[in-house]
Amino acid sequence: MVAGVSARLKWDGHYRDCLELLRTKLATAIANARAYESEKKRAEALAQLDRAKTAFFSNVSHKFRTPLTLMLRPLGNLLAQRNTSLPEAIKG
Numbered sequence: 001m002v003a004g005v006s007a008r009l010k011w012d013g014h015y016r017d018c019l020e021l022l023r024t025k026l027a028t029a030i031a032n033a034r035a036y037e038s039e040k041k042r043a044e045a046l047a048q049l050d051r052a053k054t055a056f057f058s059n060v061s062h063k064f065r066t067p068l069t070l071m072l073r074p075l076g077n078l079l080a081q082r083n084t085s086l087p088e089a090i091k092g
Contacts, residue, residue, distance in 0.1 A: 001026065003019055003022065
């Protein structure tokens with residue numbers, strides 16, 4: 001942005017204060033825009049990290065659930081046979 005001084009107006013404190021106010025407002029607007037962009041990038045990075053974490057834990061959960069599910073049937077059968085003695089290896 002370019003600001004000029006009028007040849008028809010006297011340079012005084014009011015003129016200087018007006019240009020100083022303009023400079024301050026522009027600097028604040030630019031700083032706010034940069035802060036907004038920075039926060040937006042940070043939020044996008046956090047969302048991407050959250051998606052990756054969710055995908056990881058969903059996959060791990062599936063990997064653990066499958067073998068555990070395969071063990072449930074034999075364990076259920078052993079528990080159903082309460083009147084029979086369990087082998088020493090199972091009793092632990």
